[in-house]
Amino acid sequence: MASMRPDRYFRPAKLTSQSRLNLICAALTVLALILQQYYLGPDTALTAGICLFFIVLALLLQRAVQPLQREIQALILHAQNLQDGSFNTNANQLKMHELKPLADSLNQMSAQLRTERATLYQRELLLDTVLQSSPTALLLTDAANTVLMSNPAARVLLHQGKAFDGSKLATVATDKPELHNALNSRQQGLIRLDNAEQSVWHLSVSQFQLNQKLHWLYLLKPLTREIQREELNAWKKLLRVIGHELNNTLAPLSSLAFSGKTMADQQHLAALSQLFDTISERCLHLNQFVQAYIQFAKLPTPKLAPVNWPRLINQLQDQYDFELLGQLPALQWQADPQQLTQLLLNILKNAHESGSPPEHISLRLLEQNNLLTLCIQDGGGGIPAEVLQHVLIPFYTSKTTGSGIGLTLCRDIIEAHGGTISLRNNAGGLLVSLTLPRPDGC
Structure with missing residues (x-):
């Protein structure tokens, strides 16, 4: 048996x-x-003197040590404050003499920690603001797929705007099967949602360790607008190429038709002259058709200027009948006058062509500090749901004589101004909402 060390029992x-x-x-x-x-x-006297001397010496030493003890106590208190997370206190400099270098070091440490904590707080506040206002839907779950955190965009997309922190991931987005399956299988990539304002989303999933526990981070980024913009740019590029080739063909055809008509007239060939007239007329119509598409493909950058609302409303009412509801904007708003007029004329034209009585067509301008919403309502019965989700696609039209660029041009104009367009069935007709942001400096 090993021998016991005495200092294990007596210290x-x-x-x-x-x-x-x-x-x-x-x-x-x-x-x-x-x-x-x-x-x-x-x-006896000497003994008493010796005892008295050392008693006095002990008292003097005790008195001499007291300032050092007070400094030590002050530093201990400061260290305890630092340990408790209170970085706003300093060691009392008036009491520091022997331990002043140590007190200075603690004060510097406290100031540095205070600065770092303030910086960290600002970063956390910025991160929280970004997460709360981001259009990207964010979900954080633990290893058991329990939702620990979600931002407003995630709540709107997955749970009708309601909070669902603490729920199981399998219980959310059940009304969107594509999204529900992608989240639960952690299948990254593009997701297309039917009958949704934002129909295209990109899901990315990553895992990481937090407090030595496995967590999953889900990010759903809306890509509808980016994809639509790329599609629109592709259509415009195609239109420019086709327009160029058609112009190169139509110009000599028109010239040949004119020359042929002249020769037919000289030889009194009425039937042949009429044939060349028909060719010239069709070339002219085709040229006008192509020029309309080319104008859409070459929409210039808006030239912003203050909007004269009374003049704009009068110009619109000279073309189409409608009722102006509410007051005109009181603040100054900037837009390209020609493009804004063309945008509203296209929408009013569609409203009249929907079969709506003119008295049921209205324009209302809702003004906020930094956002103006223009609402055009008609009474034409609305648009079927399967058609409504495609009306902003270039060349898509439900009209037999339509070109399919009217609403696409409207979207292109309003997005060039930094705004948005949305269409929905409302009150027995179609409600078109246009948002126009207020430029900085207005």
Whole structure:
């Protein structure tokens, strides 16, 4: 059996500095008394003097050590405050003499921690603001697929705007099967949602360790607008190429038809002259058709200027009948006058062509500090749901004589101004909402 170490059972208590000084004074007193007895013999007065001397010495040493003890206590208190996360206190500089370098180091540490905590707080506040206002839907779950955090965009997309933190991931987005399956299978990539304002989303999933526990982060980014913009740019590029080729063909055809008609007239060939007239007429119509598409493909950058609302409303009412509801904007708003007029004329034209009575067509302008909403309502019965989700696609039309660029041009104009367009069936007709942001400096 191994031998027991004595110090495992007996450990002398640690003495304070004051106790050590008192022991030293006591030991010196005993030593002085022994020397007195050995060299001088018994002497009561001398013995009393020796004892009194060392008592006074002990008191003086105690008094001398007290400032150092107060400095130590102040530093201990400061260290405790730092440990508790209170970085706004400093060691009392008026009491620091012997330990002043240590106090300065603690104060510097406290100032640095205070600065770093303020910076960290600002970063956390910025991150929270970004997450709360981001259009990207964010979900954080633990290893058991319990939702720990979600931002407003996620709540709107997955749970009708209601909070669902603490729920299982399998219980959300049940009304959107494509999205529900992608989340639960962690299938990254594009997701298309039917009958949704934002129909195209990109899901990315990542895992990481947080507090030594596995977590999953889901990010759903709306890509509808980006994809539509790319599609529109592709259509415009195609239109420019086709327009160029058609123009190169139509110009000589028109010239040949004119020359042929002239020769037919000279030879009094009425039937042939009429044939060349028909060719010229069709070339002219085709050229006008192509020019309309080319104009859409080459929409210039808006030239912003203050909008004269009374003049604009009068110009619109000269073309189409409608009722103006509410007041005109009181603030100054900027837009390209020609493009804004063309945009509203296209929408009013569609409203009249929907079969709506003119008295049921209205325009209302809703003004906020930094956003103006133009609402055009008709009473034409609305648009079927399967058609409504495609009306902003270039060349898509339900009209037999339509070109399919009217509403696409409207979307292109309003987005060039930094705004948005939305269409929905409302009150027995179609409601078109246009948002126009207020430029900085207005």
